[in-house]
Amino acid sequence: MQDVIVLKCGGSIINVLSTEFFANILTLQQAGYKPVIVHGGGPAIKEMLDTLKIETEFIDGLRKTTEPVMDVAEMVLNGSVNNELLRKFNQAGIQAIGLSGSDAMTLTAVSKNIERYGLVGEITDVNVPLLHHLIAASIVPVIAPIALGENGTRYNVNADTVAGAVAEALSAEQLIFVTDVPGILKEGKLLEEISEQEIKHLIETGTIYGGMIPKVKAALKSLNEQLREVMIVDGKHSVIKADMKLKGTVITKSMEVVK
Numbered sequence: 434m435q436d437v438i439v440l441k442c443g444g445s446i447i448n449v450l451s452t453e454f455f456a457n458i459l460t461l462q463q464a465g466y467k468p469v470i471v472h473g474g475g476p477a478i479k480e481m482l483d484t485l486k487i488e489t490e491f492i493d494g495l496r497k498t499t500e501p502v503m504d505v506a507e508m509v510l511n512g513s514v515n516n517e518l519l520r521k522f523n524q525a526g527i528q529a530i531g532l533s534g535s536d537a538m539t540l541t542a543v544s545k546n547i548e549r550y551g552l553v554g555e556i557t558d559v560n561v562p563l564l565h566h567l568i569a570a571s572i573v574p575v576i577a578p579i580a581l582g583e584n585g586t587r588y589n590v591n592a593d594t595v596a597g598a599v600a601e602a603l604s605a606e607q608l609i610f611v612t613d614v615p616g617i618l619k620e621g622k623l624l625e626e627i628s629e630q631e632i633k634h635l636i637e638t639g640t641i642y643g644g645m646i647p648k649v650k651a652a653l654k655s656l657n658e659q660l661r662e663v664m665i666v667d668g669k670h671s672v673i674k675a676d677m678k679l680k681g682t683v684i685t686k687s688m689e690v691v692k
């Protein structure tokens with residue numbers, strides 16, 4: 434869909450997003466862009482798991498999701514984090530609606546590997562007609578990364594992966610990861626532009642690690658003819674304006690020319 438911008442707000446940054454950030458999203462909408470928000474909430478999940486003394490571990494950058502961990506992920510992501518964002522969007526004059534992936538099957542998933550990761554899902558479908566209806570009514574969907582399986586199983590999905598899947602399904606023109614670093618850093622310096630090959634090299638050498646890995650993987654997977662570049666920007670300082678001249682890292686992939 435033309436002019437769709439998928440913005441992924443990382444859990445690392447949600448608490449500190451400024452009123453200016455939300456005001457800029459309103460400006461984008463007024464300029465004709467159609468923002469769709471996907472949010473994370475890793476730190477808030479961790480805090481609640483710690484309070485409840487529930488153990489958790491990360492495998493390949495994904496939270497191993499046992500039933501008790503799933504209860505907490507669902508409660509925190511669909512509940513407190515999603516609602517906190519909705520308050521801020523609506524306060525900024527943006528009509529925003531909260532969606533768990535299980536609302537009207539917004540996100541359908543299958544198990545990634547139940548033995549290895551527990552209830553971690555892989556997105557198989559996005560309810561595009563629902564999102565189109567909301568976008569057409571100038572309502573901004575704010576999506577929590579909880580998905581539903583065909584058999585009613587609930588899944589915890591990494592929010593970067595969800596953002597990539599939503600951008601792909603909506604044929605978005607922009608995908609922007611809003612996080613707590615200025616972009617991809619190498620030896621402390623910002624890489625303003627990076628290609629697929631360089632990303633692979635930086636993962637192999639350990640320069641890209643942890644929470645940056647699902648971002649770059651989602652970016653590379655969702656790049657296509659429509660979505661020519663993906664950005665990683667700092668939520669503390671980035672000013673997302675209609676000219677889309679953002680400071681951060683641009684991820685590009687060489688495309689074969691379609692004749």
Ligand SMILES: Nc1ncnc2c1ncn2[C@@H]1O[C@H](COP(=O)(O)OP(=O)(O)O)[C@@H](O)[C@H]1O
Binds near residue numbers: 444611646
């Ligand atoms: N090369 C890199 N450049 C910048 N940050 C990196 C890099 N490799 C790993 N990271 C880590 O990725 C983190 C961002 O991912 P994450 O903590 O999952 O945030 P979010 O909640 O926004 O998704 C950074 O805070 C940093 O610790």
Ligand SMILES: CC(=O)N[C@@H](CCC(=O)OP(=O)(O)O)C(=O)O
Binds near residue numbers: 478592
């Ligand atoms: C499977 C998996 O790892 N799910 C993530 C979902 C939240 C998320 O991705 O939050 P951030 O964007 O803040 O990292 C988790 O449980 O932390």
